[in-house]
Amino acid sequence: MAKVLVVTSGKGGVGKTTSTAAIGAALAKEGKNVVVVDFDVGLRNLDLVMGAERRVVYDLINVVQGDAKLPQALIRDKRVDTLCLLPASQTRDKDALTEEGVSQVMNELREKFDWVICDSPAGIERGATLAMRHADVAIVVTNPEVSSVRDSDRIIGLLDAKTARAEKGERIDKHLLLTRYDPARAERGEMLKTEDVLEILSIPLLGIIPESEEVLKASNLGSPVTISNPLSGPARAYADAAKRLSGETVLLTIPTDRRSLLDRLFMRRAA
């Protein structure tokens, strides 16, 4: 039974695209058939983060409007062969997405894959509501910072009101993914603590992704962090989150990047 997962946040720049790529790759490495769909029409990024920007021929809009067939637009990942990308169009805007078209594409994707992961654009407008429309599960990406938390709260409200499931009177599974978390800064009160965010949003926690330079490095390489450096802190956190999504129980820790003792001494002195 295929599951449609939307990665959303309301606020921009919190790590939706990075998380989509990393969790998509982690699920694919477990042997699941995964497609990541870029809904950010007009400001596409997922192709860059996945390192597929040179292979885009057709995109989501072409499929929605019937100019191309779905298999023509899907790009298979070169590193993990159960992972596919359906890119967004950079030249069109979100008005080119129609409700019926999106619904048809989602139904086709449900038949082909185990997981359909939709990377939502920022905001609460048409693009974001269409991305969440057909979701069974939602990941709400939040930074430990007040404006991000408030925007996430708003998105949770929309998930309970505007999705196809909500309109049928069913509930959509919502998970919180806390990204760019720095335990030391949270302890010093420079960031919201995990408990504070959980208390405000009151949805279950899927994982905590530590702030790490590995994430930026991976994006610039065009490779999801779970592929480029699977032993790094964020990659392990994303892999654990993916396992929890598949229903496994994994103890929640905040993995940090492994450093040698010398490194650590040096870092401490520098800080």
Next chain:
Amino acid sequence: MNANVAIQQRKSLRFRGRSFMALVFAPEEPLDEWLAELDEWSAKSPGYFVGRPIILDVSGLPLDKEALAKLIADLGSRNIRIMGVEGTKASFLGLGMPPLVGGGSASAAVNDLPDAPPPPAAKPSAPAANENANPPVMPAAEPAEASRPASLVHDSPVRSGQSVIFPQGDLTILGSVASGSEVVAGGSIHIYGALRGRAIAGSTGDAQARIFCNKLEAELIAIDGLYRTADEMDPQFRSRPVQAWLDGETMAMATLS
């Protein structure tokens, strides 16, 4: 201390929302016959419409500006004053004509009107609203059944951007009220969770209304039009279980033990 005194001396302007029951006329074509029928009806109970708030619903009629003005004048000549018009364009209603209204909800109490004229004693409490150039809130309130006081229980958190509005009575929220959301009640508000957004109690003019919450982090609280922002609240109440009520013209707050 000085700042406090200054706040209390300032006489604040208060706006209140209030619901009135209004009769709605929905004329049918041809208008001459409808008016004749109305004359016949009012001959049986003279003076019934005098001083009553009356809304004219013309949504079923293809009236132009002149025809609408004539209809209102025809009703005026029968001593029927229209306080608002529903179902037309705002541009059709020039100066000296009633304002456009909308958003009313049906009320069972007057549905049986044409057959059995009720006793004239059943007069709405505030016919004075006609004289007001700008009548405030129009929707006819559901008449609260005398036996059961109106209350609403909302059993999920109120998320940012959402509002829960219940002018008919008390409102209970099971969960938190998020920053950027609002809860509005005609009566008291009870929040079993943190209040981080806005709570507006006694919105229809009830000075007895109170606000209760498990944890006060509110952006703003208001009772019967008197409000207080987070900045003006005593810091000792922050993050604590608190109730707020009106003590005359000032808002009082206390922790709940």
